[in-house]
Amino acid sequence: MDNILERPVVETVKLSKRYGDGVGTWALRGVDFCARPGEFVAVVGASGSGKSTLLNMIGALDRPTSGFVKINGQDTSKLDDNGLAALRGGTLGFIFQFHYLLNEFSVLENALMPLSICNGGPTSDDVEWVKSLLKRVGLADRMKHRPGQLSGGQQQRAAIVRALANRPKVILADEPTGNLDSQNGALVFDLLRELNSLFGIAFLLVTHDDRLAQEAERIVMVEDGRIVADYEVARVEEEIDDRPIA
Ligand SMILES: Nc1ncnc2c1ncn2[C@@H]1O[C@H](COP(=O)(O)OP(=O)(O)OP(=O)(O)O)[C@@H](O)[C@H]1O
Numbered sequence: 001m002d003n004i005l006e007r008p009v010v011e012t013v014k015l016s017k018r019y020g021d022g023v024g025t026w027a028l029r030g031v032d033f034c035a036r037p038g039e040f041v042a043v044v045g046a047s048g049s050g051k052s053t054l055l056n057m058i059g060a061l062d063r064p065t066s067g068f069v070k071i072n073g074q075d076t077s078k079l080d081d082n083g084l085a086a087l088r089g090g091t092l093g094f095i096f097q098f099h100y101l102l103n104e105f106s107v108l109e110n111a112l113m114p115l116s117i118c119n120g121g122p123t124s125d126d127v128e129w130v131k132s133l134l135k136r137v138g139l140a141d142r143m144k145h146r147p148g149q150l151s152g153g154q155q156q157r158a159a160i161v162r163a164l165a166n167r168p169k170v171i172l173a174d175e176p177t178g179n180l181d182s183q184n185g186a187l188v189f190d191l192l193r194e195l196n197s198l199f200g201i202a203f204l205l206v207t208h209d210d211r212l213a214q215e216a217e218r219i220v221m222v223e224d225g226r227i228v229a230d231y232e233v234a235r236v237e238e239e240i241d242d243r244p245i246a
Pocket residue numbers: 019020025026027045046047048049050051052053054
């Protein structure tokens with residue numbers, strides 16, 4: 001028996017995507033990629049290299065032209081629309097550059113939205129879980145506010161809680177800090193890192209910020225629809241930090 005903890009939570013096999021008819025644009029060209037449970041992977045590459053397309057295919061937001069994606073061992077090409085909706089609602093969480101919070105609803109209601117849409121509505125346990133997350137990200141006193149009354153960094157933190165509401169196994173984050181100044185971007189990134197180690201959720205995070213990418217466990221570089229580099233980030237200082245204080 002293989003070790004379930006080592007089984008990939010995300011796997012792509014010869015994943016290709018062409019936009020448009022005929023020759024079109026090949027946004028992905030045969031990408032083979034795996035992420036283990038709880039891994040924190042930064043996806044980097046030039047504008048137009050295929051990063052968002054890769055995340056969108058993994059998140060089943062769009063269908064590949066060829067190849068396939070497995071989430072938790074399940075081939076998403078074999079799922080019908082209901083199966084895909086269940087996967088998106090139950091296993092995956094999404095964070096985008098823009099928060100897409102709805103101003104008609106409070107911060108708490110927005111964060112509960114994935115549970116309101118899927119799974120028959122939030123239970124009282126769910127509400128407590130989401131409230132505890134909002135507190136953890138520093139929004140304890142903003143739960144009843146409308147998103148428009150929050151700062152950009154606070155809005156993105158509310159969107160992060162929304163992505164965690166359904167207790168996903170994988171979070172797909174497409175430039176979650178791209179719309180923030182560098183200080184707020186670093187705060188949001190640190191928060192994602194903390195949530196990753198607390199809850200063992202795998203993160204695939206697209207970023208243009210090389211300094212932030214260096215804080216990931218692993219960096220995947222995309223160029224012209226292909227993965228051209230994939231390496232673990234060396235972390236010497238953590239070994240030093242781990243030593244007991246004399
Ligand atoms: N809906 C679409 N229709 C046609 N072409 C598209 C579409 N979406 C993306 N493309 C093309 O596919 C290629 C990859 O785009 P993608 O959005 O994945 O790049 P990216 O790496 O996320 O870039 P950025 O860093 O600018 O967000 C680009 O050439 C882009 O123009």
